[in-house]
Amino acid sequence: MLRSSLNNLNKVVCFRHQLVRNYAKITTHYTIHPREKDERWKDVNMERYVDEVDILIVGGGPAGMSAAIRAKQLAAEKGQEIRVCLVEKASEIGAHILSGACIEPTALNELIPDWKEKGAPLNTPVKLDKFSFLTEKMRFTIPIPAKWPMDNHGNYIVRLGHLVRWLGEQAEGLGVELYPGYGASEILYNEDGSVKGVATQDNGIAKDGSPKENFARGMELHARCTIFAEGCRGHLSKQVSKKFGLNAASEPQSYGIGIKELWEIKPKNHQPGLVEHTVGWPLDKNTYGGSFLYHLNDATPTVAVGFVVGLDYSNPYLSPFQEFQRFKTHPKVRGIFEGGQRIAYGARALNEGGYQSIGKLTFPGGCMIGCSAGFLNVPKVKGTHYAMKSGILAAESIFEKLSSSSEKTIEPTDYSDRIKNSYIYKDLYGVRNIRPSFHSSLGIYGGIMYSGFSLLIGGREPWTFSHGGADNTKLKPADQCKKIEYPKPDGKISFDLLSSVALTGTNHEADQPPHLTLLNDNVPVETNLATFAAPEQRYCPAGVYEFVPDEEDKSGKALRLQINAQNCIHCKTCDIKDITQNINWVTPEGPGPVYDGM
Numbered sequence: 001m002l003r004s005s006l007n008n009l010n011k012v013v014c015f016r017h018q019l020v021r022n023y024a025k026i027t028t029h030y031t032i033h034p035r036e037k038d039e040r041w042k043d044v045n046m047e048r049y050v051d052e053v054d055i056l057i058v059g060g061g062p063a064g065m066s067a068a069i070r071a072k073q074l075a076a077e078k079g080q081e082i083r084v085c086l087v088e089k090a091s092e093i094g095a096h097i098l099s100g101a102c103i104e105p106t107a108l109n110e111l112i113p114d115w116k117e118k119g120a121p122l123n124t125p126v127k128l129d130k131f132s133f134l135t136e137k138m139r140f141t142i143p144i145p146a147k148w149p150m151d152n153h154g155n156y157i158v159r160l161g162h163l164v165r166w167l168g169e170q171a172e173g174l175g176v177e178l179y180p181g182y183g184a185s186e187i188l189y190n191e192d193g194s195v196k197g198v199a200t201q202d203n204g205i206a207k208d209g210s211p212k213e214n215f216a217r218g219m220e221l222h223a224r225c226t227i228f229a230e231g232c233r234g235h236l237s238k239q240v241s242k243k244f245g246l247n248a249a250s251e252p253q254s255y256g257i258g259i260k261e262l263w264e265i266k267p268k269n270h271q272p273g274l275v276e277h278t279v280g281w282p283l284d285k286n287t288y289g290g291s292f293l294y295h296l297n298d299a300t301p302t303v304a305v306g307f308v309v310g311l312d313y314s315n316p317y318l319s320p321f322q323e324f325q326r327f328k329t330h331p332k333v334r335g336i337f338e339g340g341q342r343i344a345y346g347a348r349a350l351n352e353g354g355y356q357s358i359g360k361l362t363f364p365g366g367c368m369i370g371c372s373a374g375f376l377n378v379p380k381v382k383g384t385h386y387a388m389k390s391g392i393l394a395a396e397s398i399f400e401k402l403s404s405s406s407e408k409t410i411e412p413t414d415y416s417d418r419i420k421n422s423y424i425y426k427d428l429y430g431v432r433n434i435r436p437s438f439h440s441s442l443g444i445y446g447g448i449m450y451s452g453f454s455l456l457i458g459g460r461e462p463w464t465f466s467h468g469g470a471d472n473t474k475l476k477p478a479d480q481c482k483k484i485e486y487p488k489p490d491g492k493i494s495f496d497l498l499s500s501v502a503l504t505g506t507n508h509e510a511d512q513p514p515h516l517t518l519l520n521d522n523v524p525v526e527t528n529l530a531t532f533a534a535p536e537q538r539y540c541p542a543g544v545y546e547f548v549p550d551e552e553d554k555s556g557k558a559l560r561l562q563i564n565a566q567n568c569i570h571c572k573t574c575d576i577k578d579i580t581q582n583i584n585w586v587t588p589e590g591p592g593p594v595y596d597g598m
Contacts, residue, residue: 023521023522023525023560024521024550024552024560025521026514026518026521026524026561026563027513027514027517027518027521028207028208028209028513028514029209029513029514029515029517029586030205030209030513031517031584031586032517032518032519033209035209038209038210040209040210040211041210041211044211044215045217046217047217048199048217048218048219048220049217049219049220050219050220050221050222051085051219051220051221051222052083052221052222052223053083053084053085053177053221053222053223053224054082054083054084054223054224054225054402055067055068055071055082055083055084055085055223055224055225055226055227055395055398055402056085056086056087056197056198056221056222056223056225056226056227057084057085057086057087057226057227057229058086058087058184058198058226058227058228058229058230058234058236059086059087059088059228059229059230059231059234059370059372060086060087060088060090060093060094060164060168060178060180060229061097061164061229061231061370061371061387062160062163062164062167062370062384062387062388062391063229063231063369063370063371063372063387063388063390063391064086064088064227064229064369064370064391065086065093065164065167065168065170065171065391066107066111066167066387066388066389066390066391066392066395067227067229067369067391067392067394067395068084068086068171068174068176068391068395069111069112069167069170069171069174069176069395070111070391070392070395070396071084071176071395071398071399072084072171072174072175072176073174074395074396074399075399076174078403080403082399082402083177084175084176084177085176085177085179085221085223086171086176086177086178086179087179087182087183087184087198087200087221088178088179088180088181088182088183089181089182089183089184089201089570089587089591089592090180090181090591090592090593090594091180091181091591091594092165092180092181092594093164093165093168093178093180094160094161094162094163094164094165094168094595094597095161095180095593095594095595096570096592096593096595097160097161097164097595097598098160098161098258098260098346098347098348098595098598099160099258099348099384099598100160100258100260100292100294100304100306100381101157101158101159101160101294101304101384102126102152102155102156102157102158102275102292102294102381102382103122103155103156103158103160103163103384103385104154104155104382104384104385105122105154105155105156105385106385106389106423107384107385107386107387107388107389107392108120108122108385108388110389110392111388111392112170118170119166120163120166121158121159121162121163121166122156122158122163123156123158123296123297123298124156124157124158124272124273124294124295124296124297125154125155125156125157125273126152126153126154126155126156126157126273126275127271127272127273127274128271128273128274128275129144129150129151129152129153129275130274130275130276130277131143131144131150131276131277131278132276132277132278132279133278133279133280133448134278134279134280134281134282134330134332134333135280135281136281136282136330137330137331138332139278139330139332145455148455149377149379149380149431149455150277150379150380150381152275155275157273157275157294157295157296157297157304159296159304159597159598160384160597160598161595161596161597161598162597181591182200182201182218182219183201183587183588184198184199184200184201184230184236184587185198185199185200185201185202185218185586185587186198186199186218186236187236187239187240187243188220188222189365190365190408190409192364193364194363194364194365194409194411195226195240195363195364195365195366195409196222196223196226196365196409197220197221197222197223197226198220198221198226198236199218199219199220199221200218200219200221201218201587201588201589202215202216202217202218202589203215203216203218203509203589204216204589205512205513205589206511206512206513207510207511207512207513207514208513209513212511223365223409224402224408224409224410225365225366225367225398225401225402225409225410225411225412226365226366227366227367227368227369227391227394227398228240228366228367228368228369228372229369229370229372229387229391230371230372231348231370231371231372232255232348232349232350232351232371232372232572233253233255233349233572233575233576233585234372235572235575235584235585235586235587237368237372238575240363240366240368241359241368243363244360244363244364245360246359246360246361246363246368247357247359248359248360249359249360250356250357250358250359251353251356251357251466251467252353252357252467252469252470252471253351253353253357253374253470254310254311254312254351254352254353254357254435254467254470254471255310255311255312255349255350255351255352255353255471255573255576255577256288256289256308256309256310256311256349256350256352257308257309257311257320257347257348257349257350257539257541257571257573258306258307258308258347258348258349258350259306259307259308259320259321259324259345259346259347259541260304260305260306260344260345260346260347260598261304261305261306261342261344261345261500262302262303262304262305262342262343262344262345262598263302263303263305263337263340263341263342263343264300264301264302264340264341264343265301265302265303265336265337265339265340266301266338266339266340267301269301269335269336269340270295270301270302270303271295272295272296272297273295273297274293274294274295275292275293275294275295276291276292276293276294277290277291277292277293277381278290278291278327278333279444279448280444281327281330282323282326282327282330283309283323283444284443285443285444285445286314286443286444287309287310287313287314287315287318287443288309288310288312288313288435288438288444288447289307289308289309289310289320289323290307290308291305291306291307291308291324291327291333292304292305292306292307292308292381293305293306293333293336302343303336305337306324307320307323307324307327308350308381309323310352310435310438310471311349311471311539311573311576311577312439312467312468312471312474313474313475314474314475314476314481315475315476315481315482315484316475316476316477316478316481316532316533316534316535316538317478317481317482317483317484317533317535317538318484318538318539319484319486319538319539320538320539320541320573321347321497321500321538321541322484322486322538325486325489325494325495326486326487326494328493328494329487329493329494334493337493338492338493342495342503343503344503344504344595344596344598345500345501345503345504346503346504346569346593346595346598347541347542347569347571347573348570348571348572349571349572349573349576350371350376350383351371351374351375351376351383352376352378352435353374353435353467354374354376354377354378354428354431354432354435355425355428355429355431355432355464356432356436356464356465356466356467357374357467358373358374358375358428359373359374360416361373361415361416361419362411362412362413362415362416363411364409364411365409365410365411366411367394367397367398367411367412367415369387369390369391369394370383370386370387370390371383371387373390375387375390375424375428377427377428377431378431378434378435379431379434379435379451379455380427380431386424386427386428389422389423389424390419390424393415393418393419393422394412394415396418397412397413397414397415397418398410398412398415400414401413429459430458430459430460431454431455431459432459432464432465433450433454433459433461433463433464433465434447434450434451434454434455435467436465436466436467436468437450437451437454437465439465439467439468471576471577472576472577472578472579472580472581475532475535475577475579477531477532478531478532478533497541497542497543498543500541501542501543501567501569504542504569504593504594504595505593505594505595506542506566506567506568506569506592506593506594507566507590507591507592507594508565508566508568508588508589508590508591508592509588509589509590510566512565512588512589512590514563514565515565515568515585515586515587515588515589516544516545516563516565516568516574516583516585517583517584517585517586518582518583518584519581519582519584520582521561523580523582524536524545524547524561524582525547525558525559525560525561527579527580528578528579529547529559529561532579534547535577535579536574536577536578536583539573539574539577540571540573540574541569541571541573542567542568542571543564543567544563544564544565544567544568544574545561545562545563545564545574546561546562546563546564547559547560547561547562548560548562565588568588568592569592569593570585570592570593572585
């Protein structure tokens with residue numbers, strides 16, 4: 001009996017090994033398959049050009065630009081010469097920026113007090129705020145008391161990519177060296193373990209991982225201090241956090257996926273300066289999320305509409321993209337878009353962990369700012385002014401240390417204290433329990449009630465709620481969840497995924513290793529598909545992940561994962577939500593999305 005059981009077990013193991021051997025190779029990237037072990041790279045020249053600067057900034061968003069500008073302002077005030085260099089993976093400054101965006105001008109006022117005279121593109125002051133709860137067919141208005149986080153009095157609706165492009169012009173005018181189109185792909189370290197700088201991505205690598213004839217090695221940038229301003233879930237920020245244990249004493253970051261469209265609408269439906277937010281339908285009570293709709297004062301009647309879904313959702317059948325398309329069909333919403341034209345689409349992950357998820361901000365050789373550090377106020381639905389303020393504070397701390405120290409690399413240690421003494425820390429502490437309050441069995445209803453209570457007492461409750469773990473741990477097996485049937489798009493108000501991706505302008509060199517790397521090529525089929533019904537097909541807002549018939553399987557029933565990396569719009573959702581953290585996003589060759597003021 002025992003021998004028979006062992007024989008059967010051996011057959012199962014052998015069959016399983018046979019399946020493993022038959023899996024097609026998906027990942028060919030050198031971060032998984034080192035070039036040192038690949039004969040095809042043996043005679044390739046791997047030397048890099050090296051340049052040295054005082055301050056190196058990775059990422060050209062609001063945080064990085066603010067740090068660059070403030071550093072050069074301080075140098076001018078003190079009559080000192082410093083080199084400030086900024087690298088940005090987008091083909092041009094602002095092309096990867098995506099946000100609502102309704103911003104507080106607080107930090108901009110501090111950084112560039114005469115921004116109006118200098119032509120900053122803040123053309124739409126907020127005139128009216130609306131906040132509503134949606135059921136399937138009805139809309140119920142919720143009043144917004146003055147000075148609550150949702151109150152937008154004094155704020156501006158902007159196309160954030162345009163604002164960032166303008167900040168880039170101000171930075172260049174001060175002598176900042178800007179390098180768009182140079183994605184930082186590797187962190188470099190000194191012998192003592194401190195961060196030395198970064199290397200930019202190599203170009204000219206074939207899809208199978210071999211060097212092409214036009215292979216070009218990236219360059220090295222060394223700095224006395226490196227600032228990571230990559231935005232939410234930056235792939236280098238993730239590495240440096242792990243190396244230095246920056247999040248050892250904080251909770252795991254929690255995230256949302258924000259999906260956005262720009263529409264040109266009929267003049268009769270347009271109210272420049274109107275800000276609208278909703279919660280409720282189409283999401284169920286246990287899924288956090290909501291919409292925004294901002295009326296811009298552009299040359300043509302334009303609105304920015306978007307939908308955010310918390311990535312701690314549990315049903316693997318949920319599609320954030322489809323929920324957004326469904327939202328626009330609500331009887332109290334669709335009228336705004338009827339007769340209009342969708343002109344842009346995009347998506348980006350955003351930090352929702354707040355106060356509980358802020359880790360250590362500095363390390364030997366550098367610091368974290370903006371969304372790389374997790375500065376976003378969820379009830380305000382804002383983080384731009386925090387990103388800019390953190391860049392200002394980091395620059396001030398670094399410049400002071402550069403001026404007083406002769407060390408090769410510095411750690412701007414008092415930057416953390418500057419953050420704690422700023423409105424960033426005060427604001428985030430005051431709303432620390434609002435996002436996790438939605439985790440109760442009452443879901444959205446409990447969250448709204450608790451949020452009202454917390455705001456009434458000014459966030460002074462003596463307790464701090466937990467987020468309950470990382471987002472990738474929250475998915476339930478498919479057999480424990482109800483499948484969601486989404487309506488077909490009508491091509492007028494709601495749309496399919498691929499026609500949406502076409503509006504992003506995304507482009508990658510086709511013959512390159514997929515930059516969505518897998519630690520183990522077998523996991524997508526053996527775990528994600530078998531147990532969780534392949535959620536990557538639904539949480540990706542760009543159609544990157546697709547399960548297709550496996551041509552090598554004679555039964556015709558087996559599926560394999562196909563990664564359409566050319567579709568990637570760099571939102572980082574897969575890197576966040578993948579169940580076993582098997583997916584790791586790395587820098588691709590090519591510009592990625594090309595947004596115009598998203």
